[in-house]
Structure formats: structure tokens, C-alpha cells
Amino acid sequence: MNAPRITTVHTGKQETPTVKTLTFKDPSPIVPGQFYMIWIPGVDEIPMSVSYISESIKAITFRRIGDATEALFNLRKGDAIGLRGPYGNGFALKGRRPLFIAGGTGAAMLAPAIELIQRKKRTATVILGAKTKGDLFFERRLSRAGARVLVTTDDGSKGYHGFASDLAKDLLKNASYDAMYTCGPEPMMKTLLAFSGQRVFEASLERYMKCAIGLCGQCCIGEGVRVCADGPIFNGKTLKTIPDFGRFKRDASGGKISFSQAP
Numbered sequence: 001m002n003a004p005r006i007t008t009v010h011t012g013k014q015e016t017p018t019v020k021t022l023t024f025k026d027p028s029p030i031v032p033g034q035f036y037m038i039w040i041p042g043v044d045e046i047p048m049s050v051s052y053i054s055e056s057i058k059a060i061t062f063r064r065i066g067d068a069t070e071a072l073f074n075l076r077k078g079d080a081i082g083l084r085g086p087y088g089n090g091f092a093l094k095g096r097r098p099l100f101i102a103g104g105t106g107a108a109m110l111a112p113a114i115e116l117i118q119r120k121k122r123t124a125t126v127i128l129g130a131k132t133k134g135d136l137f138f139e140r141r142l143s144r145a146g147a148r149v150l151v152t153t154d155d156g157s158k159g160y161h162g163f164a165s166d167l168a169k170d171l172l173k174n175a176s177y178d179a180m181y182t183c184g185p186e187p188m189m190k191t192l193l194a195f196s197g198q199r200v201f202e203a204s205l206e207r208y209m210k211c212a213i214g215l216c217g218q219c220c221i222g223e224g225v226r227v228c229a230d231g232p233i234f235n236g237k238t239l240k241t242i243p244d245f246g247r248f249k250r251d252a253s254g255g256k257i258s259f260s261q262a263p
């Protein structure tokens with residue numbers, strides 16, 4: 001399980017100018033919220049959440065932000081990639097009336113969880129937040145699955161004008177959601193945690209990863225909590241005990257970076 005197995009790109013679909021979905025054959029069972037380490041030969045190995053799950057085909061959906069994601073973006077059908085995993089814990093998804101809040105590429109990893117909820121005949125309300133209209137993706141996919149999808153944009157170019165967390169706050173005042181599931185910028189998730197109250201709360205965290213199997217300590221957050229092995233999904237009770245949550249992450253050499261200074 002810890003050596004990369006080689007597969008090839010099955011299809012590639014550009015979702016926005018900077019976001020792409022690659023599908024590939026992988027028969028390994030995986031649950032929403034888990035991730036792979038994707039090896040791009042000659043470039044790097046990076047963590048990527050699963051964004052589509054069927055028995056034999058899986059997908060990742062990612063934003064082009066640096067060398068590795070740029071190289072992934074340029075892969076074509078038939079090109080080789082290496083897979084390690086699946087790793088991590090996945091969502092528990094215990095609530096009956098769930099509200100999903102996706103900020104930016106967070107929609108990628110929340111999509112299979114939302115589809116699972118719909119298959120279980122529970123209706124998900126989904127807030128899809130993006131900076132601008134052109135950055136939105138998966139709106140049609142999630143509507144087709146039966147979810148109630150509400151769009152927010154920071155610049156007001158589509159849907160609610162404001163942050164996803166602002167709309168979530170409004171919705172929670174007037175409706176009886178009993179669970180919140182979120183992935184997106186960590187300061188947004190920290191804001192959501194602050195008004196989650198007694199609801200089930202699960203958030204997916206990202207930290208720089210190397211081994212992804214709990215050995216190297218690179219992804220530690222707080223007192224020995226490893227995002228790769230103890231997460232990447234954490235519940236509200238645990239997050240409230242982690243002082244770094246929403247405030248600091250670490251770079252490749254372990255140095256602390258404040259989220260307010262991060263690019």
C-alpha cells in the first residue's frame with residue numbers, strides 16, 4: 001500500500017481556467033474525505049482528495065498553483081501517474097439535515113460526500129463559494145445529484161454577494177440544520193466552527209505532507225495530531241483544542257506561516 005502503483009490518466013476535464021479533473025483506473029475502495037498521494041514522475045508527489053468514486057474509476061480535481069499541480073494539469077489521456085493510498089479517515093456524516101460549505105477547491109473533496117448523502121435519501125444543502133463566477137465548478141453535478149445548491153461569490157458576479165460563511169450564518173438562523181461539513185480556506189472553516197453551536201461539525205484540513213502514513217511528523221497540527229493519519233477530517237470538539245487551526249500552517253521545512261500571510 002505504501003509504494004506507488006502505476007496507473008494512467010483515463011480522462012481529463014477542464015472545469016475552470018485553473019481547475020481540472022483527472023480520472024484514472026483504481027479498484028481500491030475509498031470513502032469521501034480520503035486522499036491519495038499522487039506521484040507525477042520526475043516532478044513531485046502531492047496529496048489529493050478523491051473527487052469522484054465509482055468501483056473501478058476514481059478522480060481528483062485540483063487547482064493549478066505550483067510546479068506539481070501545473071505538471072498534473074498538463075497530463076493527457078494515457079500518461080502515467082503513481083498512486084499511494086487511499087489515506088486518512090473520511091467523513092463520519094452522522095447528521096440528518098446537513099449543510100455543506102465549500103470554499104474554492106473545497107468543492108472537489110465535498111462532492112462525493114454530498115452524492116453519498118443524496119444516495120442515502122437525505123437532502124444536502126450546499127453552499128458553493130468562489131471568488132468570482134468563473135471559478136465555480138460542480139454546480140450542475142451537485143444539482144443533478146438532487147442537492148439544493150446555493151452559490152456565493154465574493155464579487156457578487158453570481159448568486160449571493162459575500163462569503164460562503166456569511167450565507168451559512170444566515171441559513172443557520174432560520175433553518176434546522178443539524179450538521180455542518182466544510183472544506184475551504186482554514187480561516188473560513190474557523191469562522192464556521194465559531195457559530196456551529198451543538199451541531200455535528202466536520203472540517204477537512206490541509207497541511208504539507210511527505211510520508212502520509214503518520215511517520216515523519218511533517219503534517220502535525222497541535223500536540224502530536226497528524227493531519228495525514230488522524231485526519232484530514234476533524235470534528236468540532238477536536239478542532240477547538242488545536243490552537244493552530246485557522247491561524248498557522250507549516251511550510252516544507254517546518255516553518256510556521258500565518259494564514260493571513262499565506263499566498
Ligand SMILES: Cc1cc2nc3c(=O)[nH]c(=O)nc-3n(C[C@H](O)[C@H](O)[C@H](O)COP(=O)(O)OP(=O)(O)OC[C@H]3O[C@@H](n4cnc5c(N)ncnc54)[C@H](O)[C@@H]3O)c2cc1C
Binds near residue numbers: 061
Ligand atoms: C489531504 C490533502 C488533500 C488535498 N486535496 C486537494 C484537492 O482535492 N485539490 C487541490 O487542488 N488541492 C488539494 N490539496 C492541496 C495540494 O496538495 C497542494 O495544492 C499541492 O501539493 C501544491 O503543489 P504544487 O507543487 O503545485 O505547489 P507548490 O508551489 O509546491 O505549493 C503551493 C502551495 O501548496 C502547498 N503544498 C505544496 N506541497 C504540498 C504537500 N505535499 N502537502 C500539502 N500542501 C502542499 C504549499 O505549502 C503552498 O502553499 C490537498 C492537500 C492535502 C494535504
Ligand code: FES
Binds near residue numbers: 215217218219228
Ligand atoms: S505526512 Fe508524515 S506524519 Fe503526516
